[in-house]
Amino acid sequence: MSMFKRFRIDTNQLYIILISIIGCCFFILANKGEFLYYTTSQWVWLYAMLGSALILNFFTFQLPPQGNVQSMDSSIYLACIFIYGAPFALSIILFNLIIFIIYFRNISWWKHFANFSIYSLMIIGSSYIYNLTGGQIGPIQNEKLHAYIATLIVYFALNVSLLGLYFYLHYKGSLYEILKSFLKDTLLVYLSTLVLSLVLSILIVHNGIFGLALFMGVSVMLSYSYKKLFKMYNEIQEKAIKDQRTGLFNHSYFESLLDTEVKKSKTAGTPLSLAMIDIDDFKKYNDQFGHLKGDLLLGFLGKFLKDECEPAEVTASRFGGEEFTILMPGYDENKAQNFMNRLRKKLNDTYFDGVEIFPAGCLSFSAGIASYRDDIYDKAQMVDLADQALYYAKKQGKNIVHVYGSGSVKEYEIDFDEDVRDIEQQLKLFLYKDVDTFKHSKRVFRYAIDMSEVLNLDSIERRTFVLGALIHDIGKLEIPWGILNKQDKLTPEEWETVKRHVSWGKRIAETNEKHAELVPYIELHHERYDGGGYPHGFKGSQIPRLCRMLTIIDSFDAMTSERPYQKTKTYEEGIAELRRCSGTQFDPELVEIFINYMEQRIIEQQQPAAGFDS
Incomplete structure (x- = not known):
């Protein structure tokens, strides 16, 4: 060098x-x-x-x-x-x-x-x-x-x-x-x-x-x-x-800067971390002293963050209300956590008029950190991950810095069964419109449960992957009944309508904050490894890894499940088709993992070479 x-x-x-x-x-x-x-x-x-x-x-x-x-x-x-x-x-x-x-x-x-x-x-x-x-x-x-x-x-x-x-x-x-x-x-x-x-x-x-x-x-x-x-x-x-109250960058500038830094990290492979900060018990301070005094506290915290962040070459912004962000280019999650903990401790030791009313007797914040990963394809994902990490920090008692994905299984089991029941309740609308889509979603869901064990996913990845598999076709609810159940070949216009189900599904999921993290599985499960899919034409590592696995599961079940007026492939024929499309439609590495799982499953269950529906 x-x-x-x-x-x-x-x-x-x-x-x-x-x-x-x-x-x-x-x-x-x-x-x-x-x-x-x-x-x-x-x-x-x-x-x-x-x-x-x-x-x-x-x-x-x-x-x-x-x-x-x-x-x-x-x-x-x-x-x-x-x-x-x-x-x-x-x-x-x-x-x-x-x-x-x-x-x-x-x-x-x-x-x-x-x-x-x-x-x-x-x-x-x-x-x-x-x-x-x-x-x-x-x-x-x-x-x-x-x-x-x-x-x-x-x-x-x-x-x-x-x-x-x-x-x-x-x-x-x-x-x-x-x-x-x-x-x-x-x-x-x-x-x-x-x-x-x-x-x-x-x-x-x-x-x-x-x-x-x-x-x-x-x-x-x-x-x-x-x-x-x-x-x-x-x-x-x-x-x-700039945000006039705190002197920090505002939300719009933060989003623009985050988009730029995510693209840089994606291109150059450099680390990037984002921290979401929430002032602990700020509402209590506002209720006690009034909004004018609360605004002074926000201004004080804004100056504190600016003074601490500029020497560290990181950017503090006001996200909204009492929430702030710190964007840290070049920081991996360990470096980011150390910086945020030093910041948190220094704020604890910094006096501001009236802090005695806080439970800890001092100023404090909770923070969630998310670091850039290869499977992040949009700036909104980093914000969602950091926001989830902030939620976990609050859940653990406040005045804590939590890194997304660093907790134990127990921390991240967020009522999984209730989430499944919530999604299934929405999918039951298919029972009157297209029962095959309902049954297909349930089968893909069960495949995803098995594959989460094969891939040794942590509890967070397992949750999003399995729930994403269950909800991936929710957008088909918007497809007209006549097109969804048509037995003849679709016209080009009808096929374009069908393809829009990924965008419709994304909108449906975004209406519920709990399902926002499942959007990539809904939006990207028809992308192809060679870039020939839709809606974006992403290719290779541009498609998140678990979305690439969902594409394999989804396609395999569609090939091997029985439907009226359609020829059903055997498991062996489905496996052969996966291999034929390996490297074009499917990720070759993940295809082999899934095929090994299926071959082992066939041997263990000693099933005849035919599709099943359970």
Whole structure:
């Protein structure tokens, strides 16, 4: 790793040296020491243009949203090319370099030379194109508009390519993305630069020094206005993403940031943890002291979280009410738990007026932590897992940090039988609409119970997997009776209706908080391992592992269960079909696990080779 880093630094240095040598050589060839032979009038204009360039370089500004630093000094150099020629513009660049080296000694000398070389190449290249396209030195000519535009394009292209290549070598990102970002950020500025350079040229030709002074006045005011605009933009953006009561980021910003960080973790494989925080007994404090005092407590906690989270490079946000979130990129669950426990203990030891009324006699919070896993395909899942972990923390007596999946079996047995009865009650609606779907759901449910033991799932995974298997076809309740029970081949329109059952099922499940965690099994059980499924076309590990197993179970039971007017496969035929579709429709590893289970089951039960319905 150190060798690679050394190589990267050497590459950057080599690029800077190369650009500096090329720029200086071209400067010497193009300028030829012309300034040594200037008349007094030419020296006056050189000083005037040099001073103008320095002033505009000082009055830099930023444009929303990225805030990259810009200046209008390029309009001076382009105007010099149009009126006096490239050697004159290069003379200004040379004296500019000398002044910068003398007065900005805190900046490395090589940066000054690199900047000088890049500007020299931009001026020489654009001047060459200006002459090539018929441009003439002197007053602006309307019929030569194409030459002015070509000059700007080359000036702009050299700037973007030379700087873009440096950033590419330095940061090792995507060259295309870097160049695209440069184009997007600077295109408007350079179009404005062309207009300004033409205006300046006209003012100088017709009004001399007064025209230059007039131009500088307008340019400085514009630069100042841009500065104020950027400041105003930042203030508005700050209000849009901040919660005014606590000073933390608001819910909308948190969701956007979480989505970004989940995608980063998915792409780069880096750890990510999310903590959900709830102030213990906050309602009691509000009832005792009133909402105004309660708001002060929220503000106090917001400042506390901000002060503690910023040095740790984690982001605190207000989720809503007395709930907060802490997003921790780069933190695995152990590191996240240690951080949250230190935070919790420090808050316990921090006094706030009126905390004596709390049961523990101090400020406290309960927190639930969820860490990113490969089977998380949506930001909402992380929030749900962290929220469940918070629920378990509250259940254990408050003032506790609980990591999702870290508790004993007893902690996570949340009335499993009652959940099953609740789902079965909904599925009984199929008894009047499609009894086969009801019976199929029950069989898949029993397969899932067996497979949860084969896969050695923990109690949480077992619960969601088994309940997900039971409820996976709930969306078929929305399919019209005529389509659901049609014996003939479905039309393309009818098939599209059937496919929507996964989306309908998702909506049904989301109406009940207890079933929200089962959504992936409902929504994704028709995704294929090769990406040819629906509704999203996910492939491979994009589909959660247990959803991939549910797809196998669901398909196997559909093949081997008896239905009127349909040919039923034997277990052996079903197993053969699973193997045939292994790697395309089904996960090959999970297919073999299920097949081994089925073959063992056939041997143990000594069943004939036919489907069953129990």
